[in-house]
Amino acid sequence: MKLKSFIIAIATIIIGSTSINAQTAKEVQATIAKMESKSALCNKGPEAFNSFIAKFSTDEEFMKSRIKLSDAQSTEFAELLVPSNFTAKEPFAKDDDMYYQSWGELQYQKTYLDCGWVDSYVTHTFQFERIDGKWYLYKVIADE
Secondary structure, three states: HHHHHHHEEEEEEHHHHHHHHOOHHHHHHHHHHHOOOOOHHHHHOOOOOOHHHHOOOOHHHHHOOOOOHHHHHHHOOHHHHHHHHHOOOOEEEEEOOEEEEEEEEEEEEEEEEEEEEOOOOOOEEEEEEOOOOOEEEEEEEEEO
């Protein structure tokens, strides 16, 4: 009986931890609404993040002017550095699985775009930082 209870407890933990990582279309939309909100901390100050990211994710020249990655990160993540990669995306089929991108923590000085597999793990996170009043892509945090 104790073994059965133990197995049920482990299964509950596994199922619960998997659902924490899941990103549904509704959850992604909620992160977009939060990021676009004028009351979001990232939209306070001299440059609103929502205005910055709208241009960063559509204008390649502007995007290039606002990247402050190290040379090593610029080389390692070169294939990711295209404007269309910097928007939240509802879950979609990619490599025979479901992939998403959603806005993570939205701070006054830092904002994060998490990218990963639904019901699995984050593959990488784009970290944006406000420097001298302007937003920049500052770091790519890869899942290790």
